[in-house]
Amino acid sequence: MSLEALRAGGVLMEAEKKIHIGMLSPDTANRPHFRSFQKLLPSDVALINEGLGLLRNSYDDLAGKGDEVIARALAVAAQHQLRGLMLGGGFLTLFNPGLESKVSDAIGRPATAAVPAVTAALEALSLKTLLLMTPFSAAMNSVIKKHFDSLGFEVFLGPPFEDRRPGASVDLTPEALFKLAAETLKKNPATQAIYFQGATMDPLPIIQRLEDELAVTVVSSNQAMLWHLLSQLGLKYSIPGYGKLLSTWPAIAH
Numbered sequence: 539m540s541l542e543a544l545r546a547g548g549v550l551m552e553a554e555k556k557i558h559i560g561m562l563s564p565d566t567a568n569r570p571h572f573r574s575f576q577k578l579l580p581s582d583v584a585l586i587n588e589g590l591g592l593l594r595n596s597y598d599d600l601a602g603k604g605d606e607v608i609a610r611a612l613a614v615a616a617q618h619q620l621r622g623l624m625l626g627g628g629f630l631t632l633f634n635p636g637l638e639s640k641v642s643d644a645i646g647r648p649a650t651a652a653v654p655a656v657t658a659a660l661e662a663l664s665l666k667t668l669l670l671m672t673p674f675s676a677a678m679n680s681v682i683k684k685h686f687d688s689l690g691f692e693v694f695l696g697p698p699f700e701d702r703r704p705g706a707s708v709d710l711t712p713e714a715l716f717k718l719a720a721e722t723l724k725k726n727p728a729t730q731a732i733y734f735q736g737a738t739m740d741p742l743p744i745i746q747r748l749e750d751e752l753a754v755t756v757v758s759s760n761q762a763m764l765w766h767l768l769s770q771l772g773l774k775y776s777i778p779g780y781g782k783l784l785s786t787w788p789a790i791a792h
Contacts, residue, residue, distance in 0.1 A: 556584040559767060560620045562610060564600055564627035565593040565704075574742040575760050578780050583768070586618045593704050597678055601633040608637075608644045615645040622771055624763040625651035628735045629678070632685055648770035652759035653682075655766035656733060657689060659757050662788040669729040671696040671719055672736040673708040682735060694726040707738045716744045723752055734758040745781040756781050766790070 572587060579585055590610060592603050607630070611623055623641060631637045631651040642649035650658075660668070668691055672679055676698040683693045697718070699708065710718065719741075723729055732748060734741040737760050741748075745756045765783055768775065769790050777784040 556582055557768075557771070557773070558584050558586060558618055558620050559622050559624065560586040560588070560614050560618060561624040561626050561763075562607065562614065563587060563589050564630050565589055565591065572737075574740055575737070575764075578742060578761070578764070578777055578784065580768075580775050580777065586614065586620065588614055595704065597629040597674075597704050598633070599704075600627065600629050603630075604634040604637050604640065607634070608641055611641045611645055611649070615647065620645075620647065622648040622650075622767045624655075624767055625649065626737065626760070626763070628652040628682060628759060632681055648767060650763050650766040650770065652735065652763060653685065655762040656735070656757055656759055657686075658766050658790055659762040659783050660691070660731065660733070661791045663731070663755060663757070663783065665731040665755060665757075666690065667692045667694075667728055667730040668733045669694045669696060669719075669723055669726050669731070671722065671732055671734050671739065671741070673699045673702055673739050674736060675700050675702075692728075694729060696722045707740075710739070712740075712744050715739060715741060716747060719744075719748060720752055723754060729754060731755040731757055742780060746779050749781050755783075757783055 576585065590607065592600055615623060623645060625631065625638055625641065631653050638649045638651040638654055668686065670679060670682060670693050679695050679698055683695060686693045719732055723732065732754055741758050742761065745758065748754065748756045761780055761783060765787065774787050776787055
């Protein structure tokens, strides 16, 4: 056997040893913020990310799409032999309540989604007062706020983004996003945690800096989904540089 074949075989064996998890994103799977997500993955975890292509002109497009999501989940879980699955996009489950449980039942393995994972993370960290930072309009922010209000959280709202196409990136550098979060936090001093919903804001690179400099816990949807899914698989890590949730890895509250 040639050296090249041996090397290829070794790479394949290493890939097979990894814990394969998946993500289904409402729009596409090639947005820049996914590169930030890949960087925080533990070395023994491999992520399969696929886009659902469900977003058109409004987040309301996601309503009533549960059957399509379940069918896609069944296909991707079987094809890639996934151990678990994440459903990206907060409105996917806000507009299809309980979808993560239905997906889990269908594929026969753990599943989580942005809003349920963030809820679990906040409960695990005993946080009840939130500053919600999103790239969404005021109307969409109110949908998220209403949901968390109903769960007993107190939610302050960050500034809305009214002229952004659903799924599009936000034109903010990490420094600009940090300043925006810091300025908004000053207006809401009772805040216990900053909650970033909407991964296109790409808050992952600044989470640790926000926590260190502003003395506030930061939870984001992608960060929370990773913690929640791997915890459901019985796994525990300590991932530095991305905030208290991933560095301390609290147990899921029951």
